[in-house]
Amino acid sequence: MQFKNVFINIGSSYAHIVLSVFMNIMYIPIALHYLGVERYGVWIVLQTFVNFLTMANFGIPTAVTNLMCQSDNYIEKCDILIKGFKILLLICFVLFLFSLISFFTILHLTSWLNSLTYEMKTSSLILIVFFILRIPFQISSAAFIADNKIYVAKIYEFLTIFITFLSLLALVYFKQNLIFLAVLSGILLLILNSVSFLNALKILGIKNCQKSPKPIEARAIYRPGLALFASGMGAIIVWNTDNIIISKFLGFQEVAIYSTAFRLFSFAYMTFGLIYGVFIPYYGKFFGQKDWGKLQNFFNFNIIVIPFIAICVWLVGWLFARDIIFLWLGDYKLYAGSHLYFVLGAYGLVLAYVGVMFNLLTSLNLVKGLVYVTVIEAIVNLLLSVFFVQILGAEGVALGTLIGSISGPLVFLPFLINKNKKLELSFPLNKFIISLFFYVIMLLSLYLLNANEYRLFWKILIVFIYISLFLLFQFLLNKKLFKDIFQLFKMQ
DSSP states (O other), X not given: OOHHHHHHHHHHHHHHHHHHHHHHHHHHHHHHHHHOHHHHHHHHHHXXXXXXXXXXXXXXXXXXXXXXXXXXOHHHHHHHHHHHHHHHHHHHHHHHHXXXXXXXXXXXXXXXXXXXXXXXXXXXXXXXXXXXHHGGGGGHHHHHHHTTOHHHHHHHHHHHHHHHHHHHHHHHHTTOOHHHHHHHHHHHHHHHHHHHHHHHHHHHTGGGOOOOSSOOOTHHHHHHHHHHHHHHHHHHHHHHHHHHHHHHHTOHHHHHHHHHHHHHHHHHHHHHHHHHHHHHHHHHHHHHHTOHHHHHHHHHHHHHHHHHHHHHHHHHHHHHHHXXXXXXXXXXXXXXXXXXXXXXXXXXXXXXXXXXXXHHHHHTTOOTTHHHHHXXXXXXXXXXXXHHHXXXXXXXXXXXXXXXXXXXXXXXXXXXXXXXXXXXXXXXXXXXXXXXXXXXXXXXXXXXXXXXXXXXXXXXXXXXHXXXXXXXXXXHHSHHHHHHHHHHHHHO
């Protein structure tokens, strides 16, 4: 891996962020205007149900990515990719039959969902079918990442968002219904995923790949895959139950308002995943070489940079949320109130810390104990969200999500890292506590002063001063680390 590859990958990642955020910014107001608030809320809930199917790959693509990154043998990499694809084909066939039976059973037994219109029921079924058909081709990203061509994976991720946006424009132009949208986007995304898979095979040079003298066993893939699936299941449940709970207790209109607020912060959360993707090959490389010093530096660097981005998003997102919503959607009624945005910002900071730790362990297939952490998070989140939504409304769901993330992964993941015998790496607990405490105190002071009600000039000044203080604070706390990371990048 060369130094320029790092910046190509990082540059493409940030280009992906900018273009994807732009598409999403355009998508939501168009969808709201054409569908209306309640119909758009229903569409969000249906997509939420489909998102649960992301669990259907059982962690196989992630396991394949990790195994390929840790292997220096070209023939072995080819074998891992093909074997993973075959496993996903089998899963796809079984899941297709199971999903069809479950879909009609749930609609028949659940009066809440049975009240949906024919348009909504049919479009949701189409979404499910096409999503399942795309599952085997998700393996293509493993080849791109393992070959350190992350920028290729980002191109296909952007094209996925672009196709979704074009499908919405076609829906509006031809004045069709959601069935048309589901069919058009489903077909185009299936074609894109197929092309992505063929491109992955070409990059890896499968045609020229000889048969491995020691073929990898399927269990070497599905065992860590199932472990990753189990550990990630809680996170999927956490991210996809909010809209369902709100629709059940508050109605579909509140779903549209809440999802808009969450989407505003999730634009920034995309940055986390992109940075993780850039560093996955390095985690695998240094872990395979047992170069614990470099691995420690990369991890420490991430535990600083990702939360720094999150605290800036929390600050700007909360201060300017009402203005952004009006400029973006043209209606103050879609602004959910400062309390919701403050809690969502706090959740983003917690998510940043959790994501860095979770990414380290999963990228190295060190998933022992993760399932218990995510289950705790999912249970606490679900129980508290249901409880608080009836008292605080949508803010209660966000609060339940925040407390769940704190009580589970934020508390226990540092201990899993320190106690893992395969990982000679220590979690920087003291600096973590100091940084988190500093960030929270700084934001709470603004919250108590109702700084989001200040005039525009003062809010801009606050942002400038606070971000400067955050940068100075981290520089003074981690001066030696920044120097070591700079030298490490120059060596790659």
